[in-house]
Amino acid sequence: MATTTSENTEAGVTKRQFLLIFASSFGALLEWYDFYVYAALAGVFGSLFFPSGNDTTAFLASLATFGAGFLVRPLGALFFGRLGDRIGRKYTFMATIVLMGVSTVGVGLLPSYERIGMAAPILLVALRLLQGFALGGETGGAATYLAEHSPPTKRGFYTSSLQTTATLGLLTSIVVVGVTRGLMDESNFRAGGWRVPFLVSIVLLAVSVYLRTKLSESPTFQRMKHAGKLSASPIGESFGTWGNLKYVLIMLFSTASGVGVVFGTGHFYSMYFLQNTLKVAPNTVNLFLAIALVGVFPFYLLFGWLSDRIGRKWIMMLACLLLAVTTQPIFRVLTHYANPKLEAFQRNAPVTVHASGCNFSLFAAPSSDCDRIRTFLSAAGVSYEQAPQLRGRAAHTTIGRVEVEGADQAALERALVANGWSKHADPATVNGPMVVLLMWLLLLYLAMVYGPMAAFMVELFPARIRYTSLSLPFHLGSGWFGGMLPFVVSAMSVAAGNVYFGLWYPIVIAAISFVVGALFVPETYRRDITQ
Template sequence: MAGAAALQREPTEKEIRLVIAASSAGTIFEWYDFFIYGTLAGLIGAAFFPSGNETLQILLVWAGFAVGFGFRPLGAILFGYLGDRLGRKYTFLVTVTLMGIATAGVGLIPSAASIGLAAPIIVIGLRILQGLALGGEYGGAAIYVAEHAPPEKRGFYTSFIQASVVGGFVLSIIVVLACRAIIPADDFAEWGWRIPFLLSIALLGISLWMRLKLSESPVFQAMKEAGETSSNPFKESLTYPGNPKRIFVALFGITGILTTIWYTSFFSSLSFLRRDMRVDESTVEWILLIAGFISMSFYIVVGKWSDRVGRKKPIIIGAIATLALLFPIFWTMGSLANPGLAQAAKDNPVVVTGQNCTTDPFADLFDREQSGCGKILETLTASGVAYTVEEGETLGLTVGGEEVALGANWAGDPAARRDGLQDALSSRGFDFSKQRPPLANILGIGALLLVCGMLSALTYGSVAALLTEMFPAKIRYSSMSIPYHIGAGYLGGFLPLIAGIIVARTGDVYAGLWYTMAVVAFGLIVAWWGLPDGPPTDFEESNELPPVGPATP
């Protein structure tokens, strides 16, 4: 790489500020496009995945969410190849364009009531395009900033990319809240939810305008002029000396940790508060908006800190803290969000008796018959009610020791079963109305979400710099994008779906957190073993991960 190093020019401060601003803005817009689907999950379910089964409907929405993530690795391979062959700048211009067009398309699809099965099929197709685009976006933006940054400030400068991911989530909430404020509730549910998707066209225009002002990465320019670019970045990423180990560590020891913590902190908490705890939608959105906005600063602080202490220490601290705090955070959040529900379950325990008392959340989808007991359990879970199961010859339900009469039409009518159960439980102290917790409780929930934001920042804030330093420049785009998007695409992107299935099967609204705990625990072991200690270093030609040593001056 001597030829490339000799040709590399140090960017000016003005150029670096433009690089950070344009890359961060584009990242915010692209993640906004991707996250607006999750932010509006309930309305998307009603429009494109209608079902009389509330649990199945939300699982289908999360399945559509997961499909986009499932195609991120393919996007990483495709755009990583282009980024290492053609350049960083033009590759992420393509990705942001693809994302903007696909997102706007979701806002134009007729509902399932109008075009039937074609509606969800088209939605899935557009989610695939979004996943492909996102697979090329993060690597391009992260590398582009990192290759402009001086080594001693690389963590600080690239931390704005991580903060921009949260910024995309925050922007999606801001747009939804603004639309809710302007558009009457019934109209928003019917057609107004499409506006945030259509807004992507305007955001795409702004992003393209900003990114077209950028020049190519100086590192890539130097490699290209010196004739040192890779002829087959994908193949070389898998065969380059030491890369298999680096990819394994990047996949499980870095991405597995950060992505499950991120989606648990933001998307799981969103679904938990809004669906399981029945907190008013706008209240949840305002809490997450403020907590997310404040949390953006945490990523920048951690990125800057990592320039001094190294990349490993924040990740290890964040992973250990997550394993210790995750369950207590959500238990406390639940008690603050809907204290009446938790207290009612404690005062009047719900016991279900019967045979074959297991739930099959996909029974309706595959035309399988679910047991009567399974149907009762499914409805209780969807209502956020904790229960215990006892074997019995006949189906029965008791609340606080009192037997509840099961309606004759409950077996075949999910709506009647839900209304009947909730009416029976309401008379025994359970409150299924929309919750608006008192201010003190809202502040408490916000504080807990800030703790989640800090856990995410510790494990994510320095990652762009770390991944850039782990891989050789000529195959960097491919080498870091592939493990990052496999981890983020499958371990993180499938988290809402997997956690939802676990909750549906167990009836415990907190059980889905075990998925996050398992991934983080394994990732902690890998990170402890595989990441270098000490101050950051640039990549060195070696079969091992970068050795401990001072950053290149």
């Protein structure tokens, strides 16, 4: 594939440029698909790979395992970033895709907890860590590679194609998981059908590797290499000098953390909230999310294109501000349109737990009546108040005007049902168009910040240490703030007894990102990236 440079013609996208974009983006799509398949099956993995007996704990453990892949991404960013700045962009992100594909296939071959005990979650976490390690090198490499091939006035538009792969990867995972589930009953799916989406990645990996073998090295890297200007210590130059480190920190606490919480809220937590709190059927939620993803897809390209004309900074910062202001209202309105019976129940039948000995233990079984009551209510998607246990009485729960003694789940469920609670959202009362619109709105915020971001990151740092400099803050921000978001938000909500409480996490992070970005992020869209 012939090399294109940043001095390319300003005419429309040529055939060779299209092939360059497609080859770069397809590999990124595979990596996101691999990562999202686990997200789509997090609820199933809780029962397959963790001890039984506490559904809430198993689900949180599954989310924590999902988040573990994000936590290790900064290590991958340092390792592969250094390689990318020393030996080249092309060979480095070829290695990341192979590692990602192999670890994903490995998940599809894992025995369950029932067969090998604690070895199952340990191996699952290890493979998730390998996935995250590989992804830590992919984003920075693909962004750097494609931006260094792009015409200066179309850099945002060209690189926004990479950002669409996150959406396409999630959409592909939803389709594959949905089709697989549709071809068998739930028992067969849990018995072995869940492996199919992971094994499908073998085909995608083969295509990705073939396409990447056709890519040429970045022209900017080639010029630096021939001129003897490669960095001898990309990590030291990136983080050991204040002139560069300050931009690393600015990016970390503005655009990177901002994209992380926008990403986690729109792509993941909205899905978990609908399924596990509002009790909407998983296939219905996947359908709603798929429609929203298709609807938001062109906006990644639109905001990338727009950032080439008016700048990148304020488009990204506006997304952070909108998330901070509208998250609580959006999720409360989601409840209204997705499960109005639950909304009415919470309004008309307040729940109070009168108990002592209450603990929040993530990976242990409930040890007291208080723990058992709260675990049951959290799994039911019910908010509750905590009150002291009355002297001389056992732990009990007030549900509307009904009091339930002890922690008998059947009695608690009967009291909930008597007051208007339902175990599942009634499909007849789910307002699909409004739910899709609200999910689309959250995803639109992501398109605003994510569409221009690849070009922004590349423009922020000098070419000789670019791969390393942008990869670490991006994965610290998006991985740590965003990757752990479903787990942190869910755990905060469970600990507080309020299904909306955990949402303050993305709200606060998004607000901080907006303030830091507004004050310190420079505008970059006219910078020369060849130096």
